[in-house]
Amino acid sequence: MIDEAQHLAKIASGRRLLDQLDVIKSLASQTRTVHVLFGTYDLLAFRNLNGQLSRRSIDIHFSRYQAEIAEQRQAFVNVVRSFARQLPLPALPDLAGDWQFLYERSLGCVGVLKQWLARSLSAALRSGESTLTHQNLESHALSVSQVEKILSEVSEGEFQLKDGDDARSRLREKLGLPSREKSREPRDSARREDSLKPHAHRRPGERRPVRDVIGPLETLHAAGL
Numbered sequence: 001m002i003d004e005a006q007h008l009a010k011i012a013s014g015r016r017l018l019d020q021l022d023v024i025k026s027l028a029s030q031t032r033t034v035h036v037l038f039g040t041y042d043l044l045a046f047r048n049l050n051g052q053l054s055r056r057s058i059d060i061h062f063s064r065y066q067a068e069i070a071e072q073r074q075a076f077v078n079v080v081r082s083f084a085r086q087l088p089l090p091a092l093p094d095l096a097g098d099w100q101f102l103y104e105r106s107l108g109c110v111g112v113l114k115q116w117l118a119r120s121l122s123a124a125l126r127s128g129e130s131t132l133t134h135q136n137l138e139s140h141a142l143s144v145s146q147v148e149k150i151l152s153e154v155s156e157g158e159f160q161l162k163d164g165d166d167a168r169s170r171l172r173e174k175l176g177l178p179s180r181e182k183s184r185e186p187r188d189s190a191r192r193e194d195s196l197k198p199h200a201h202r203r204p205g206e207r208r209p210v211r212d213v214i215g216p217l218e219t220l221h222a223a224g225l
Contacts, residue, residue, distance in 0.1 A: 005037035006079055009045060018049050025056060041157025061161055064154065065108035076108055083117055089124065091131035105141040107151055117142060 008020055028035045035045060047057050048145075065076040077099050084095040087197075095102060106113040119140040120132055129136065142150075169179045 001038065003038045005046075005163070007041035008037075017046075021046060021049060021053055024106060025053060028056075041153060041160065044157060044160050059161070064159070065110075066101075066119075067103055069109060072108075072213035076103060077215075079110060079113070083114070087117070087121055087132065089121070089129075089131050093130070093132040097136065101141075107147060107148055107154060112142070112150070134160045166171065 009017055011017055011020075024035050024037075024105075036047070040214075044059075047059065059138055065072045067073050067076070077096050080095045080099050080102055084093050087093065102113060102116075106116060116137070120136050122204055123140060124132055166167075172179050172203075
């Protein structure tokens with residue numbers, strides 16, 4: 001397991017980076033041992049260096065909690081409560097009651113939250129406080145500019161992990177397959193044309209407009225009608 005693996009990219013040549021990853025691939029193959037690279041979203045640049053590395057690699061995304069999703073929001077609050085119970089303080093702090101501020105300055109990232117609480121706890125123990133207060137948390141929180149920078153990098157990484165419709169359309173075009181929009185076009189257009197057809201509104205009991213056979217009764221029998 002290689003932590004902070006994104007530092008492998010800090011070399012002068014892209015060719016040398018590919019060589020380093022090829023060495024890891026060979027080690028994994030010869031030893032029949034899975035090699036795990038931990039790191040930031042900068043690791044995403046490694047997976048598309050060549051096809052051999054891409055097909056042998058699996059991306060595991062430890063995503064942050066999304067506040068706009070109710071289940072993840074509740075999960076983040078549960079994490080906050082769990083951290084509060086682990087703090088070695090005489091009085092249990094009400095961190096769950098301040099979860100929005102904790103989410104604001106941690107972006108829903110548990111690692112950022114843990115480091116922040118560790119700084120706040122250290123300061124509280126040095127000053128002899130019995131619990132963590134909002135003032136204590138605020139004085140040791142990341143600044144707004146720092147959080148905005150982290151959010152920018154996280155948002156870019158999250159976007160790279162998503163396969164958008166445009167990317168899929170380009171892939172299907174390169175493979176000679178019709179795009180999803182084109183394959184659905186005939187059915188959708190037929191449905192639209194059908195919806196544009198005028199529909200006659202008749203009163204109850206009124207016949208539909210049809211042609212009636214006209215002529216003498218003998219003629220009708222002769223014709224087999």
